[in-house]
Amino acid sequence: MTKGTQADVNPDLKKERLKCNFNIQEVTFIIDGGKDKTLQRKKIEDVALNIAASIDEVPEECLNLKERYDNAVRKSCVYSNIVKNELLEITGLEALGSPGLRRTADAFFKDVSPFMLHLGMFVPTIIGQCTPEQQAHWLPKALEMQIIGAYAQTELGHGTFIRGLETTATYDPATEEFVLHSPTLTSTKWWAGGLGNTANHCIVVAQLYTKGQCHGTHPFIVPIRDLDTHEPFPGVKVGDVGIRMGFNTADNGFLRFNQYRIPRENMMMKNAKVMKDGTYVKVARHEKLTYGTMVFVRVTLVMEAAFNLAKAATIAVRYSAVRRQSQPKPGEPEPQILDYPTQQHKLFICIATAHALQLTGLWLWRTFEAVLADMRKGDTDSLPELHALSSCLKAVSTSDSAALIEQCRFACGGHGYMLSSNLPLLYSFVTATRTYEGDYTVLLLQTARFLVKAWEQAESGKVLTPTVAYLACAAAKEKVVWSDSVDGMIRSFQAVAAGKIAACAENIKRLTKTGTSLEDAWQLSTVRLVAASEAHCRAMICQAYWHEVTRLTASCSASVKIVMEQLATLYLVYWALETTGDLLRYSTICESELNKLQLKYEELLALIRPNAVGLVDAFDFRDEILHSTLGAYDGRVYERLMEEALKSPLNETSVQSSFHKYIRPLAKGKL
Ligand SMILES: CCCCCCCCCCCCCCCCCCCCC/C=C/C(=O)SCCNC(=O)CCNC(=O)[C@H](O)C(C)(C)COP(=O)(O)OP(=O)(O)OC[C@H]1O[C@@H](n2cnc3c(N)ncnc32)[C@H](O)[C@@H]1OP(=O)(O)O
Numbered sequence: 001m002t003k004g005t006q007a008d009v010n011p012d013l014k015k016e017r018l019k020c021n022f023n024i025q026e027v028t029f030i031i032d033g034g035k036d037k038t039l040q041r042k043k044i045e046d047v048a049l050n051i052a053a054s055i056d057e058v059p060e061e062c063l064n065l066k067e068r069y070d071n072a073v074r075k076s077c078v079y080s081n082i083v084k085n086e087l088l089e090i091t092g093l094e095a096l097g098s099p100g101l102r103r104t105a106d107a108f109f110k111d112v113s114p115f116m117l118h119l120g121m122f123v124p125t126i127i128g129q130c131t132p133e134q135q136a137h138w139l140p141k142a143l144e145m146q147i148i149g150a151y152a153q154t155e156l157g158h159g160t161f162i163r164g165l166e167t168t169a170t171y172d173p174a175t176e177e178f179v180l181h182s183p184t185l186t187s188t189k190w191w192a193g194g195l196g197n198t199a200n201h202c203i204v205v206a207q208l209y210t211k212g213q214c215h216g217t218h219p220f221i222v223p224i225r226d227l228d229t230h231e232p233f234p235g236v237k238v239g240d241v242g243i244r245m246g247f248n249t250a251d252n253g254f255l256r257f258n259q260y261r262i263p264r265e266n267m268m269m270k271n272a273k274v275m276k277d278g279t280y281v282k283v284a285r286h287e288k289l290t291y292g293t294m295v296f297v298r299v300t301l302v303m304e305a306a307f308n309l310a311k312a313a314t315i316a317v318r319y320s321a322v323r324r325q326s327q328p329k330p331g332e333p334e335p336q337i338l339d340y341p342t343q344q345h346k347l348f349i350c351i352a353t354a355h356a357l358q359l360t361g362l363w364l365w366r367t368f369e370a371v372l373a374d375m376r377k378g379d380t381d382s383l384p385e386l387h388a389l390s391s392c393l394k395a396v397s398t399s400d401s402a403a404l405i406e407q408c409r410f411a412c413g414g415h416g417y418m419l420s421s422n423l424p425l426l427y428s429f430v431t432a433t434r435t436y437e438g439d440y441t442v443l444l445l446q447t448a449r450f451l452v453k454a455w456e457q458a459e460s461g462k463v464l465t466p467t468v469a470y471l472a473c474a475a476a477k478e479k480v481v482w483s484d485s486v487d488g489m490i491r492s493f494q495a496v497a498a499g500k501i502a503a504c505a506e507n508i509k510r511l512t513k514t515g516t517s518l519e520d521a522w523q524l525s526t527v528r529l530v531a532a533s534e535a536h537c538r539a540m541i542c543q544a545y546w547h548e549v550t551r552l553t554a555s556c557s558a559s560v561k562i563v564m565e566q567l568a569t570l571y572l573v574y575w576a577l578e579t580t581g582d583l584l585r586y587s588t589i590c591e592s593e594l595n596k597l598q599l600k601y602e603e604l605l606a607l608i609r610p611n612a613v614g615l616v617d618a619f620d621f622r623d624e625i626l627h628s629t630l631g632a633y634d635g636r637v638y639e640r641l642m643e644e645a646l647k648s649p650l651n652e653t654s655v656q657s658s659f660h661k662y663i664r665p666l667a668k669g670k671l
């Protein structure tokens with residue numbers, strides 16, 4: 001964080017920091033995943049942010065579309081050099097996935113870098129889908145930025161249904177080439193980040209045909225532009241998809257092929273190969289390993305959701321400590337808006353959710369690494385569980401994060417609507433994560449498939465995998481006894497999930513018994529399947545969050561343990577109150593217990609209040625990364641709002657030319 005001198009800090013924020021009763025740094029270490037991770041992150045920030053400080057003379061949002069893109073490319077090149085020449089020196093290849101790199105990128109780009117997909121999907125797909133020989137060829141070029149890549153899977157006509165993609169890659173053994181073709185308008189690749197004007201290479205997912213047979217979708221590395229002139233190659237039509245709600249500097253593009261040829265070796269051949277004579281050879285032991293990059297990105301998006309929500313919470317909590325409004329007690333000064341319980345209700349759940357998603361995300365990452373290790377040994381048994389886990393966690397974390405970022409904006413009143421608060425840009429960025437890399441509903445339905453199967457296994461007494469082991473106890477189908485202890489609440493959330501899954505399974509069974517096909521019975525049950533999947537995910541987040549807090553605070557100071565547990569309890573109580581209907585249905589909770597729960601929630605808000613600013617300080621965002629007039633460390637909100645306003649091009653002259661062109665003639669009746 002940029003602390004400045006204490007004299008510059010808003011007096012209310014100063015007082016808040018004096019009130020904080022726990023060691024902020026200890027919490028930072030927990031959030032980062034350990035002291036070593038914090039130190040590494042800070043080192044990366046120190047290197048990168050020296051340069052970021054003077055990267056923009058004019059605020060990004062004041063530029064026109066084309067200038068914004070050019071500016072984003074300029075900054076991406078500066079940033080790439082820092083990554084290559086400085087950051088990789090500090091941590092080696094590990095830097096590419098490090099939180100330090102992710103965070104410092106935000107100091108350079110308020111919107112999105114057109115290189116994001118190069119690093120976020122092009123490089124990971126080379127690592128995940130290429131043979132070692134192919135990696136040796138492509139990876140150094142990509143890391144040196146000699147080539148820039150995009151990931152083009154989605155088409156104009158299909159995003160969700162990958163098997164429905166229309167682009168074809170037909171093998172020609174005579175020349176040992178694949179012929180890429182886009183047979184229809186709807187087969188045009190659409191949306192790929194970095195594709196429109198920036199990338200010269202692209203991973204293209206296409207239906208593979210060889211010896212007259214289709215073998216389904218496979219990934220190919222496709223050169224699309226000349227490395228020197230940057231002109232698209234003949235047979236390639238590429239461009240920008242048009243103005244979007246956000247991501248306007250991400251260069252999302254379209255791509256069409258007209259019988260465009262690439263060498264056979266450009267098929268990514270880790271999981272399947274086409275031999276010179278056109279023989280198709282399946283290498284992978286699991287059908288869906290070609291979807292591996294998506295699983296990887298879904299896993300990372302859980303922490304991405306936490307990161308962005310933490311930024312919004314920092315902005316809104318600091319602002320709420322500075323902002324004073326209304327006069328609830330006559331004759332007394334206007335209170336800080338953070339003192340209003342309704343404001344605490346809006347904001348403390350944001351801090352708690354950021355913790356819940358970050359700690360669950362770190363746990364998911366470890367699970368992902370364990371599954372990868374199994375797969376390296378040829379064991380793919382845990383892949384379905386990882387797919388189910390990453391699908392629902394990606395869906396719920398991105399959805400919660402987007403909704404709560406918007407809540408942070410509401411919590412900042414009119415000033416939250418200013419682009420300079422950074423809340424609108426944060427929202428438009430995060431709300432896209434609910435859609436991309438698998439739409440919310442679609443991914444929850446993927447998890448639901450796994451849950452219904454697990455339920456059937458539970459009913460027949462089979463051993464269940466860890467994340468659904470709770471279904472075994474629930475198979476008895478009795479209401480769970482309510483208790484407002486943490487364990488009791490988690491048991492109740494699991495009972496809700498189990499009850500909903502059971503109801504789905506029964507509904508499908510009932511429908512099929514009366515002659516409905518299994519596919520139709522599934523469709524007729526999807527509204528409840530989505531709800532069941534979400535309940536399962538919520539129970540899992542609650543369990544993982546509490547488990548991680550207990551584990552990570554075991555050796556912490558008492559005050560840190562207390563505040564971390566207060567937040568985690570708040571998260572559980574909040575969701576119990578949000579889902580009272582479900583609890584009444586699946587647990588023994590009654591009216592008096594609900595009243596007790598409401599009181600407990602209000603007590604928790606009051607307990608957390610003195611530590612609110614300390615808690616957001618513990619996210620440890622430097623001002624350069626927050627980019628917010630409302631959320632800077634020093635709380636000079638009004639001064640910053642005025643300074644930013646004066647940077648608007650509309651303030652460059654006291655009278656605009658439109659006055660002379662239109663308003664005056666209108667007033668004089670001469671228009
Ligand atoms: C070097 C210097 C560089 C410097 C550069 C500086 C730059 C600075 C920037 C730095 C910042 C970096 C930050 C990085 C952040 C990363 C951001 C990434 C941004 C991403 C942007 C968006 C990208 C995209 O959206 S890509 C497109 C994604 N598309 C999708 O997700 C499509 C969703 N659809 C599907 O996943 C499937 O089609 C599905 C699952 C819905 C259905 O598939 P299906 O084939 O039809 O399967 P189905 O019949 O339903 O099921 C069969 C069976 O298979 C199981 N299954 C399905 N999927 C999987 C799977 N993935 N894994 C395992 N199993 C799977 C399914 O469950 C079924 O099983 P059964 O029930 O047992 O039959």
Ligand SMILES: Cc1cc2nc3c(=O)[nH]c(=O)nc-3n(C[C@H](O)[C@H](O)[C@H](O)COP(=O)(O)OP(=O)(O)OC[C@H]3O[C@@H](n4cnc5c(N)ncnc54)[C@H](O)[C@@H]3O)c2cc1C
Nearest residue numbers: 151152153154158159160191192193432435436437438441
């Ligand atoms: C900002 C952004 C960046 C992107 N970047 C990339 C990229 O770099 N590369 C890339 O390849 N793609 C990218 N995408 C595309 C993205 O992956 C898709 O938009 C996403 O997977 C959703 O697919 P869709 O657009 O086809 O939505 P659709 O599937 O058409 O969804 C529309 C609606 O239909 C519903 N629906 C669809 N199928 C079902 C079903 N089976 N059951 C019930 N409901 C269903 C959905 O829930 C949704 O409500 C990006 C998208 C965005 C917004």
